[in-house]
Amino acid sequence: MPLKPDLIVKKMELNPKNIVKPGDLVSLNDYPPEYTGAYEKKGQTKRRLKKLHKELLELQGLLYAESQHSLLIILQGMDTCGKDGTIRRVMGGINVQGCDVFNFKVPTADELSRDFLWRAHKAVPSKGKIGIFNRSHYEDVLVVRVHNLVPEQVWSQRYQQINDFEKMLVENGTVVMKFYLHISKDEQKERLESRISDPTKHWKVEASDIRERAYWDNYMQAYEVMLQKCSTDWAPWYIIPANKKWYRNLVVTECIVERLKKLDMKYPEPSIDVTDLTIGD
Amino acid sequence: MPLKPDLIVKKMELNPKNIVKPGDLVSLNDYPPEYTGAYEKKGQTKRRLKKLHKELLELQGLLYAESQHSLLIILQGMDTCGKDGTIRRVMGGINVQGCDVFNFKVPTADELSRDFLWRAHKAVPSKGKIGIFNRSHYEDVLVVRVHNLVPEQVWSQRYQQINDFEKMLVENGTVVMKFYLHISKDEQKERLESRISDPTKHWKVEASDIRERAYWDNYMQAYEVMLQKCSTDWAPWYIIPANKKWYRNLVVTECIVERLKKLDMKYPEPSIDVTDLTIGD
Numbered sequence: 001m002p003l004k005p006d007l008i009v010k011k012m013e014l015n016p017k018n019i020v021k022p023g024d025l026v027s028l029n030d031y032p033p034e035y036t037g038a039y040e041k042k043g044q045t046k047r048r049l050k051k052l053h054k055e056l057l058e059l060q061g062l063l064y065a066e067s068q069h070s071l072l073i074i075l076q077g078m079d080t081c082g083k084d085g086t087i088r089r090v091m092g093g094i095n096v097q098g099c100d101v102f103n104f105k106v107p108t109a110d111e112l113s114r115d116f117l118w119r120a121h122k123a124v125p126s127k128g129k130i131g132i133f134n135r136s137h138y139e140d141v142l143v144v145r146v147h148n149l150v151p152e153q154v155w156s157q158r159y160q161q162i163n164d165f166e167k168m169l170v171e172n173g174t175v176v177m178k179f180y181l182h183i184s185k186d187e188q189k190e191r192l193e194s195r196i197s198d199p200t201k202h203w204k205v206e207a208s209d210i211r212e213r214a215y216w217d218n219y220m221q222a223y224e225v226m227l228q229k230c231s232t233d234w235a236p237w238y239i240i241p242a243n244k245k246w247y248r249n250l251v252v253t254e255c256i257v258e259r260l261k262k263l264d265m266k267y268p269e270p271s272i273d274v275t276d277l278t279i280g281d
Numbered sequence: 282m283p284l285k286p287d288l289i290v291k292k293m294e295l296n297p298k299n300i301v302k303p304g305d306l307v308s309l310n311d312y313p314p315e316y317t318g319a320y321e322k323k324g325q326t327k328r329r330l331k332k333l334h335k336e337l338l339e340l341q342g343l344l345y346a347e348s349q350h351s352l353l354i355i356l357q358g359m360d361t362c363g364k365d366g367t368i369r370r371v372m373g374g375i376n377v378q379g380c381d382v383f384n385f386k387v388p389t390a391d392e393l394s395r396d397f398l399w400r401a402h403k404a405v406p407s408k409g410k411i412g413i414f415n416r417s418h419y420e421d422v423l424v425v426r427v428h429n430l431v432p433e434q435v436w437s438q439r440y441q442q443i444n445d446f447e448k449m450l451v452e453n454g455t456v457v458m459k460f461y462l463h464i465s466k467d468e469q470k471e472r473l474e475s476r477i478s479d480p481t482k483h484w485k486v487e488a489s490d491i492r493e494r495a496y497w498d499n500y501m502q503a504y505e506v507m508l509q510k511c512s513t514d515w516a517p518w519y520i521i522p523a524n525k526k527w528y529r530n531l532v533v534t535e536c537i538v539e540r541l542k543k544l545d546m547k548y549p550e551p552s553i554d555v556t557d558l559t560i561g562d
Binding site: 093186205270274 | 346365368369372373374375376377378380381382384413415466467470473474477480481482483484486487488491494495548549550551552553555558560561562
């Protein structure tokens, strides 16, 4: 029998094995995308999620006030895995002023004329802020690898280049969290079909979504290599079971809240002496 | 006796005279900052605000899906007038992915080495998005005018330059809404004092806040000229009574919702024929 939500309120919801240890060989088949931990249905998670949202808003206020760190959240996963939904729901109650989202689309000519990390570096959050990468520089070892958009000799060097880049960010005050949203191929089919039949959503479906689906196994392999090579002590990858959107939202929110808590942030001292400041009429 | 909230639910809350007519001479003394319309206390506005937030989220989804327009919201007002609070509360339930906030601080050397509209233009929202300017290019006819940071000959030309710039934006699909958050000098005093005595807020108080307060009347005059010269048919200025935060939030949210509704947006047709699309297993 699963634990009642109230009993596990202080227990980290995500299985530790979902945080990839550096160098670990990952077989995604070992991670059931439909996993929902101690919960059976959405209703059981509402109270917990509400509490986490409140904590997240407070932590964001502290992050902003202190301005010593920034938080970079990287979201990756197959089409329809829920990157947009995660942003909408996890960040639903947040102060938009402290959060920037950067959407990595097909690179422009200007972006392609530089190294692959150039556009990522330009988009990193400033101190005090949360930055979200919706897709990221990891596309350069995912879609690029699957379709051989550059020679293997070029993309194979990128794992180390990414690790070095992220290490530099972390050493300079950025917290880097990377979430792979793990859905099954069947779940993707259902989601695509439901988009097509919904007139408020069918504009989202592109021919490329269907085309890319044919490369599912190649993508899984590319993700596994990415998880093995780029989960580091300074910037670990989290594998998030994402067939159930409500569980995905709960776990991602919890991971972020727990990580921010560890920063042990404090409201800064005033920049001027306010003890005997007089404000004129 | 004020109307009950339920009775006015379909009535625009803001007095039409708070939308400045082009060329109108504005005397801010005629606008009571403590005005709260048909409401006496915060509790009465909660249901209405919740409904507006729901509408705003839907309209934002449409704006994003259609990607024919963008919305630029400009917030101006004296220190502590509630620009940050307005962003946090009005945009509280919004999808962060569709909303960018740009904070106009003291210009950098790089920014000062260009015309004053350069940094504003760089920050305008892309189609489908909401952009918020926390302060804006209007500082160049406010603080700059009050302290003569450039010669009068230079700043006096800027009203027309701003109008032309905003007209170009509107003609190219951007909706421009400008809110002046109107507080009284007494209210500012109370807010500064309350910040100083709150250890989670006293870091926000800067010596310049107190210094600038001495120029209150000069600022009121600069705002009046700005409202007169830069409220245009294409980008009107709204004067928002802002002593009561809850009323300010209600009115700004309502203005935005009503404006977006007028765009009469629709979900776009699919880019491919989805009627007989088959998704393979």
